[in-house]
Structure formats: C-alpha cells, structure tokens
Amino acid sequence: xxxxxxxxxxxxxxxxxxxxxxxxxxxxxxxxxxxxxxxxxxxxxxxxxxxxxxxxxxxxxxxxxxxxxxxxxxxxxxxxxxxxxxxxxxxxxxxxxxxxxxxxxxxxxxxxxxxxxxxxxxxxxxxxxxxxxxxxxxxxxxxxxxxxxxxxxxxxxxxxxxxxxxxxxxxxxxxxxxxxxxxxxxxxxxxxxxxxxxxxxxxxxxxxxxxxxxxxxxxxxxxxxxxxxxxxxxxxxxxxxxxxxxxxxxxxxxxxxxxxxxxxxxxxxxxxxxxxxxxxxxxxxxxxxxxxxxxxxxxxxxxxxxxxxxxxxxxxxxxxxxxxxxxxxxxxxxxxxxxxxxx
Amino acid sequence: xxxxxxxxxxxxxxxxxxxxxxxxxxxxxxxxxxxxxxxxxxxxxxxxxxxxxxxxxxxxxxxxxxxxxxxxxxxxxxxxxxxxxxxxxxxxxxxxxxxxxxxxxxxxxxxxxxxxxxxxxxxxxxxxxxxxxxxxxxxxxxxxxxxxxxxxxxxxxxxxxxxxxxxxxxxxxxxxxxxxxxxxxxxxxxxxxxxxxxxxxxxxxxxxxxxxxxxxxxxxxxxxxxxxxxxxxxxxxxxxxxxxxxxxxxxxxxxxxxxxxxxxxxxxxxxxxxxxxxxxxxxxxxxxxxxxxxxxxxxxxxxxxxxxxxxxxxxxxxxx
Ligand SMILES: Nc1ncnc2c1ncn2[C@@H]1O[C@H](COP(=O)(O)OP(=O)(O)OP(=O)(O)O)[C@@H](O)[C@H]1O
Ligand code: SF4
Ligand SMILES: [Mg+2]
Numbered sequence: 001x002x003x004x005x006x007x008x009x010x011x012x013x014x015x016x017x018x019x020x021x022x023x024x025x026x027x028x029x030x031x032x033x034x035x036x037x038x039x040x041x042x043x044x045x046x047x048x049x050x051x052x053x054x055x056x057x058x059x060x061x062x063x064x065x066x067x068x069x070x071x072x073x074x075x076x077x078x079x080x081x082x083x084x085x086x087x088x089x090x091x092x093x094x095x096x097x098x099x100x101x102x103x104x105x106x107x108x109x110x111x112x113x114x115x116x117x118x119x120x121x122x123x124x125x126x127x128x129x130x131x132x133x134x135x136x137x138x139x140x141x142x143x144x145x146x147x148x149x150x151x152x153x154x155x156x157x158x159x160x161x162x163x164x165x166x167x168x169x170x171x172x173x174x175x176x177x178x179x180x181x182x183x184x185x186x187x188x189x190x191x192x193x194x195x196x197x198x199x200x201x202x203x204x205x206x207x208x209x210x211x212x213x214x215x216x217x218x219x220x221x222x223x224x225x226x227x228x229x230x231x232x233x234x235x236x237x238x239x240x241x242x243x244x245x246x247x248x249x250x251x252x253x254x255x256x257x258x259x260x261x262x263x264x265x266x267x268x269x270x271x272x273x274x275x276x277x278x279x280x281x282x283x284x285x286x287x288x289x290x291x292x293x294x295x296x297x298x299x300x301x302x303x304x305x306x307x308x309x310x311x312x313x314x315x316x317x318x319x320x321x322x323x324x325x326x327x328x329x330x331x332x333x334x335x336x337x338x339x340x341x342x343x
Numbered sequence: 344x345x346x347x348x349x350x351x352x353x354x355x356x357x358x359x360x361x362x363x364x365x366x367x368x369x370x371x372x373x374x375x376x377x378x379x380x381x382x383x384x385x386x387x388x389x390x391x392x393x394x395x396x397x398x399x400x401x402x403x404x405x406x407x408x409x410x411x412x413x414x415x416x417x418x419x420x421x422x423x424x425x426x427x428x429x430x431x432x433x434x435x436x437x438x439x440x441x442x443x444x445x446x447x448x449x450x451x452x453x454x455x456x457x458x459x460x461x462x463x464x465x466x467x468x469x470x471x472x473x474x475x476x477x478x479x480x481x482x483x484x485x486x487x488x489x490x491x492x493x494x495x496x497x498x499x500x501x502x503x504x505x506x507x508x509x510x511x512x513x514x515x516x517x518x519x520x521x522x523x524x525x526x527x528x529x530x531x532x533x534x535x536x537x538x539x540x541x542x543x544x545x546x547x548x549x550x551x552x553x554x555x556x557x558x559x560x561x562x563x564x565x566x567x568x569x570x571x572x573x574x575x576x577x578x579x580x581x582x583x584x585x586x587x588x589x590x591x592x593x594x595x596x597x598x599x600x601x602x603x604x605x606x607x608x609x610x611x612x613x614x615x616x617x618x619x620x621x622x623x624x625x626x627x628x629x630x631x632x633x634x635x636x637x638x639x640x641x642x643x644x645x646x647x648x649x650x651x652x653x654x655x656x657x658x659x660x661x662x663x
Contacts (some may be wrong), residue, residue, distance in 0.1 A: 063567055065559075096569035103568075108561035113583050113659055126570040158659045172570055264618075 009077075009212050010181055011037040011060070016074035018052075018059045020285065026070060027285040029055040030238040033074065034313065037182060042208060042215045044229030044246070046222060046261065048283050052238040053218045057184045058217075059084075059100055062091050078182070097127045100175035104187040106168035110159040116143070116170050117155035123177045130167055142173040147203060165196035172203060186218045201228060222265055226250060234258050237282050237294040242311055244320035254322035256301045293325060301326060348652065355644045362640040363416075367409050370629045400585035421446045422630030426623065431630045435616060442615030445608070446600040448531045449499050449539035453596075456539075457546035457589070460593060464547065465554025465585075467579050476547065483544035488603065492610040506533050509612040521577070531649075534611040538603050542596060546589060553585040560584075590657050594650025598643040 016033035019026045030052040039044050040236065046055050058064045060076055062083055076083040078099065095101075103109050110119055120139040124130050130138070143151030144167040159167060168188060175183055184230035185204065195265065201224060208215055217228055225232055225246065232249045233243040234257065242255040253259045260278045280298040288294065292307040299306065305325050314329035316322045322328055353424065381459065398400050400411065421431035460480075464473040483491070500508030505529050507513070516523040557563065558581055566580050604617035616635060623631040655661045 024536070061568060063564060092570050092572060094570075095567065096571075101565075101568040103561065103565060105561055109565040111562040111566065111580050111584070114580070122566070122571060122575075123569040126572075160660050171565065174565075 003025055008039065009036045009041045010041075010079065011216075012077040013060070014077070016056075016059060016076060017072045018055050018064065019070055021068045021070060022286070026072060028072065028238060028288075030059070031321050032236075032239055032313070035233055035240065035243070037214050038217055039181065040208075041231065042217060042229045044225035044232045045216060045218045045235060046220060046225055046232060047235035048220060048278075048282055050284075051235045053220075053235060054079060054186055055238075056235075057101065057186050058257070060184060061095060061099065062086070063101075065195050068295070093127065096123050096175075097178045098180055099182045099184065099188065100178075100180040101184040102168070102171045102175050104190050106164050106191060107232075108173055108223065109171055110167055112159055115156055115158055116162070120155070120174055120177065123174045125179055126131075128288055133247075137319075138177070139339055140175075142177055143158045143170070145176075146170070146173040146207070147199075148310055163196075164192050165200065168192065168196075168200055169203065172207065173202075176207055176211055176213075180213055182214045182216065183208075184216045184218070186213070187220070188217075188340050189224070190219070204228070222250075222261060234261070236287075236289065239294060239323065240321075241295070241324070242320075242322045243313075248317075248320050254327065255295075255324050256299050256326075257295050260298075293323075344652070344655065344663045347655075348648070351648050351651070355641075355648075358644060359637075359641065363413060365411070366633050366636045366640075370633050371405065373627070373629070397522050399441050412633075416634075421634040424623075424628055424631050426626045426628045426631070431634045434619065434631060435634065438616045438619050440613060441613065442601065442604055442608070442617060444511075444527070445531055445534055445538065445604060445613065445615055447534035448603060449542075449600055450536055450593075450596060453539040453543045454544060454589075456543045457550060461547040461550025462554065462577070462582065464551035465558070465581075468551065468555050473551070476551075480544035480548050483540045488537060488541065489610055491540060492534075492607060493538055496611070506530075508533065511613050511615070530613070532612050534607045536598060537611075538607045541603070542592075542599070544599075546592065550585055550589060553588060554581055557581040557584050565629060568606045586611075587654070587658050591650045593653060594646040594648070597646035597649065598639065601639060601642055 013033050013035045017028055017031045021027075021294070034054060036041075039233075045056065047053055053063070055069075056296060059071055060078075064071075064249045071084050074084070078094065083094070086094070094240050108114070117136060117139050120142060121132075121135040123239075124135045124138060127337065134323075140151045140155050141269070143154055148154050148166060148169055154162070154166075154170075162170065172188075188204070192200060203216075204215065205228060206211075216230075217224070219225060229246050231245050231299035232243065233240055234249075234255065236257050241260045242253065244254075249258065249260065253262055264277055278298055283289065283294065289296070289307070291310050293299070293302070293309075293311050296302045296306040309325060311323045311330040312332050313321050313323040314327065316327045316329055322330065346583050388423050399409060403411075412422070419432065420617065421435075424434050427434050464476050467473055496508045499506045511530050512523065512527045513530075516526055554577070558577075563576055563580060566576055571580070600616070604615055605620055606617070607613070608615045608617035609621050616638075619631065620635045622628075623635070652663075655663045
C-alpha cells in the first residue's frame with residue numbers, strides 16, 4: 001500500500017497486552033491488540049460487557065488502577081511517542097490536552113464539592129498560562145458550545161444541581177477545552193435516558209466536525225456505531241475479533257460473533273419474541289481457554305479445529321480483518337495448520 | 344440557615360427539660376441531701392435541723408422544689424455551692440477559662456496532628472510510614488486515658504523534667520505577662536496531649552481511610568484524565584471531600600473534650616470544671632453537680648447543632 005498523508009496514524013497500538021495481578025498471577029484482560037486511529041477518524045469499539053473495552057482505553061490514557069494492573073507487553077504510539085514508556089509528568093501533559101477522555105458515569109465523574117467552573121478552569125490551568133478572568137470566560141464559552149443554556153449561571157453551580165445529560169455535556173466541555181486530537185469516549189451515553197443519549201451523540205457529532213478531532217467511541221450499542229463511526233473494532237474476551245469499515249461490517253460481517261451481535265439488534269419489522277441472544281457467557285480472566293478460539297463455547301458455527309487451534313487476526317478481504325478459522329488466512333500457520341496459543 | 348438554627352434551638356427545650364428532671368431526681372436519690380453541706384457541725388439538735396430544712400424549702404413537695412430550682416436556674420441563679428459558700432455560677436465561671444484553654448489546646452494538637460499524619464498515610468498507604476502511624480494510633484486508642492496520663496507524667500515530668508505535671512500555672516507569676524502565659528502553655532501541654540490523643544488517633548485513621556476511599560472515586564480518575572497533578576488531586580480534590588466528615592466531628596468534640604477533661608484534669612490536678620465536677624461529687628456539693636451535669640448536656644446538644652451547621656457550610660450539597 002502506498003503512503004499518503006491520510007494514512008498517517010494518530011494512534012497506533014501494537015501487540016498490546018494488559019492484565020491484572022490476582023493471587024500473585026498476571027491474568028490478561030486484553031491481548032494481542034493491534035489497532036490504529038487516524039486523524040479526524042471516528043473508530044467504534046464494540047463488544048459485550050467485560051470484553052476489555054475500558055481496559056483498552058485506560059491503557060491508552062495510562063490511567064489503569066495503580067494497585068494491580070500491568071501493561072505486560074506492547075506499544076501505544078501516539079504521534080510516534082510510546083505512551084507506555086513516557087514518564088508520569090510527560091504523560092500528564094498529554095492527558096486532557098492531546099488526548100481527552102469522557103466516561104460512562106456522568107453522575108460521579110465530577111467532584112461533588114467543586115463548582116462546574118472550577119473543574120472546567122482546572123483543565124485549562126493544567127496546560128496553559130491563562131488568567132483567572134480569561135479562564136472563566138473561556139469556561140462559559142465552552143459551556144455554551146456544548147449546548148448548556150445560561151452558562152454564566154451554570155459555571156457557578158455544583159454538579160448535584162445538574163441533570164445527568166447536562167453533566168455529560170460538562171464532561172464533554174472539559175474534554176474539548178484544549179482541542180485534543182483524540183477523544184476517547186467510554187460508553188458516554190450508556191447511563192443516560194434514550195432521548196438524552198440521542199442529544200449527546202448529536203453533540204459529539206457536531207463537535208467532531210467543528211474540532212476536527214478523532215474519536216474512539218466505545219459502546220456496546222451497534223446502533224450508535226452505525227450512526228457515528230467510520231471504522232469498527234469488534235472485541236471479544238480481550239481480543240479483537242473483527243475490524244473493518246462500518247459499511248462492510250454491517251453488510252457482510254465475517255466473524256460469527258459479529259453476526260450474532262448484529263442479529264441481536266431488534267429490527268422494527270421483526271417479531272420481538274424472536275429476538276436473538278447469544279447463548280452462554282464470556283469466559284472470565286482466570287478461565288480463558290488456553291488453546292483454541294475463545295468464542296468456541298458459544299459459536300453456532302464451531303467445528304473440530306475451533307477448540308484445538310488458536311486463530312489469529314488476519315485480513316480476510318481487502319481491509320477487512322477477522323479472527324476465525326472459517327477463513328484459511330487465520331490459521332496460525334496456514335501451510336501445516338499448526339496450533340497457536342492464547343496468551 | 345437562621346430559621347433552621349432557631350428551629351433546632353427550639354427543639355432542644357423538651358430535651359433539656361427531660362434532662363433537668365433526671366438530674367433533679369438523681370440528686371434526690373443520692374445519699375445525703377444538699378442540705379448536709381449547710382449544716383453547722385456543732386449544732387446537731389433536731390429542732391435546729393428541722394428549722395433549717397423548713398427555711399430552705401426541703402420539706403416542700405418535690406414538684407414545688409423542682410419548680411423553684413428550674414425557675415431560679417433559668418434566671419441565672421444556679422444556687423449556692425455548699426463547699427465554697429458562694430454562688431455556683433461564680434464557682435463555674437472561675438474554672439471555665441482553664442477548661443476552655445485545655446480543650447482548645449487539645450483541639451489544635453488533635454487537628455494539626457491528624458491532618459499531617461492522616462494525609463501522609465492516606466496518600467502512601469501500606470508503606471512503612473503508614474504502618475508506624477497505624478501502630479501508634481491503635482496503641483493510643485487501646486490504652487485508657489488515665490494510664491497514658493500516668494505514663495506521660497512519669498516520663499516527661501519526673502524522669503525528663505521537661506514539663507510540669509500539675510496545676511494550671513505556677514503560683515506567684517503576674518497575670519498577663521509573657522512569663523505567665525508561657526507557664527500556662529507549659530502546664531497545658533501534657534494534659535492537652537493526653538486529652539487529645541484518642542481523637543488524634545481515631546481522626547488520623549479516619550482521614551487515612553477516607554482518603555484511600557476517595558482516591559478510588561470516579562471524579563479522581565476524571566481529574567487525572569484532564570491532566571491534574573497528583574498533588575492537586577490529593578490536596579484539593581480528595582482533601583476537600585475528606586474534610587467534610589472531619590469538620591463535623593468538631594461539634595461532637597465539644598462534648599467529648601469536656602467529658603474527657605473530667606479524667607484528665609483530675610489526674611493532672613488541673614483546676615478546670617472537670618476537676619470541679621469530681622470534687623463536687625466527693626463533697627456532695629449537689630448544686631454544683633447538678634449545674635455541671637446540665638451544662639454538659641447542653642454542650643452535647645449545642646455540639647450536635649454545631650456539627651450539623653458546619654456540615655451545611657462545608658458540603659455544598661447540604662443547604663438549610
Ligand atoms: N481493577 C481490576 N482488577 C481485576 N480485574 C479487572 C479490573 N478491571 C477490570 N477487570 C477485568 O478486566 C476485564 C475487562 O474489563 P473492562 O472493564 O475493560 O470491560 P468492558 O468491556 O469495559 O465492560 P463494560 O461494557 O461493562 O464497561 C473484565 O473481566 C474485568 O473483570
Ligand atoms: S474459530 Fe470457530 S469457534 Fe471461533 S468464531 Fe470461528 S467458527 Fe466460531
Ligand atoms: Mg467499560
């Protein structure tokens with residue numbers, strides 16, 4: 001493939017492996033993660049609860065719980081710099097300035113004893129030299145930009161005086177305050193009412209256009225992905241199982257897990273009683289199968305090889321990657337069909 | 344806030360009435376009677392005693408006596424001390440400044456130490472320093488106050504001779520001079536540390552645990568996500584939250600410190616109202632005992648109110 005400026009990668013993750021130390025042993029929450037985000041691109045990351053979406057985003061931010069987490073292998077390159085090797089102080093300058101993040105729970109994401117203005121201005125003071133007066137004006141301006149009415153009043157209010165939707169708007173205002181190049185949104189609408197969800201997504205869409213920033217949008221709602229994303233990464237049990245552009249993913253999913261996910265979306269013209277669900281549960285960190293496909297227990301298309309041979313992520317059609325033994329390319333070593341191992 | 348305060352003050356009245364009935368009844372159930380102190384020991388004729396009892400109203404029905412006592416009390420007449428032969432109010436007012444001085448010193452020591460130690464432990468939990476602080480604290484909590492007082496007197500007063508072990512000031516110093524205040528300071532240190540030790544230890548551990556708990560909160564993670572430094576996170580975000588429960592303890596301290604002063608003052612023979620209370624119990628000086636008991640109850644109620652009001656001041660989510 002030829003290099004064009006549009007192929008330049010903002011974020012590139014290579015072979016990332018992050019785990020938690022439990023009972024003295026490292027249990028990987030995510031393994032073999034290869035992915036990238038290009039400037040101004042919206043990448044959706046989908047997967048069931050517990051598949052490692054938050055661990056992935058916290059790894060990028062270097063905000064994993066300090067007590068027991070460990071990035072065991074891999075590189076996270078942001079503008080060419082490996083974030084996993086960056087000293088704390090330098091990482092702090094990137095957080096909130098070049099990479100911003102918003103979280104699932106707007107109700108608890110703001111400090112209850114400080115005003116909205118304090119927390120907005122703090123983001124500014126952390127990174128730029130700005131007078132108190134200018135910071136306040138900027139804060140009000142940002143609140144207006146995220147669609148909060150009477151921002152000059154809200155700036156003096158405390159989080160408990162705001163609704164969940166408004167708080168998430170405030171979090172977005174904080175996140176975009178320094179025009180980051182990448183916004184990681186970890187299930188930004190999951191905790192909100194359906195109507196508010198739509199408004200927040202609308203806002204993210206607008207802001208993405210205005211600010212020209214890339215968004216890594218984490219969700220377990222494929223509908224959200226269809227609406228927002230350019231490209232999709234599907235995760236299962238700590239691994240990427242499929243990635244492609246959004247149109248191909250929805251029109252011709254390659255991985256049985258993705259197919260199952262798509263089938264579980266209720267369609268308007270379908271009888272609700274026939275709603276498909278995926279049988280079984282995600283294996284826990286301690287009980288990951290050592291060999292074979294991690295989806296084998298639940299996969300409707302599973303066959304003999306699936307429990308013995310570990311598939312690798314490979315390009316199955318142009319630009320469309322999957323991790324499934326239904327595709328010849330995914331055998332760890334296609335010539336002799338040799339076994340691979342799960343990390 | 345004013346309306347709330349008034350309402351709370353108003354609601355104290357029934358409680359105080361209840362306490363006064365209990366105090367009055369207890370005083371009457373105790374051996375001897377308030378009159379024993381007034382008796383002229385040389386005149387034991389029953390006629391004389393009977394006459395005095397009648398004169399002082401001890402033969403009236405109990406309800407009449409209670410009513411008289413309460414009426415006088417609210418008018419500021421707390422009765423006459425049978426030991427000191429002067430108004431109870433004067434006796435208490437004479438001793439009160441010493442106790443306030445002691446309680447203030449204990450409070451200052453408690454809060455300064457608890458903040459320094461608690462913040463260190465909370466930010467660096469499970470380190471050697473944290474473990475040392477915890478050991479010190481649990482020792483302080485486990486050992487009774489009077490033993491700590493005795494050990495402190497033994498080491499700092501007798502062995503090392505650094506600090507005085509009794510009284511509130513060396514007699515003969517001119518009031519108001521630097522030497523006088525310096526001497527009072529020295530006299531208050533040991534009792535204040537003894538008095539404040541329990542609170543210091545429990546507040547330190549409380550603050551530590553609260554800081555650890557807060558450090559796992561979502562708001563800390565989102566503050567980090569916007570590039571806030573660790574020192575800002577601990578000294579602003581977390582501390583501002585952890586201060587809330589600690590400040591509300593302050594109100595309860597009012598009552599516990601005065602209560603604790605009963606033991607401490609007695610051991611250090613520090614002439615405050617705590618020692619006065621014990622002395623008065625021993626000499627059956629009922630008017631003093633009754634007044635002090637009511638004062639302690641009132642302080643507890645006021646302390647609770649102060650706590651609640653402070654809560655409203657430090658926590659923006661609470662508005663009265
Ligand atoms: N601090 C931790 N200690 C131990 N295990 C953890 C910790 N945090 C996450 N895990 C485990 O890592 C795995 C991935 O969790 P993660 O939070 O990334 O899931 P997720 O995809 O974000 O799910 P959700 O949709 O519910 O947010 C889970 O099995 C979880 O139990
Ligand atoms: S490898 Fe086998 S079990 Fe895994 S997804 Fe493909 S068909 Fe299903
Ligand atoms: Mg998550």
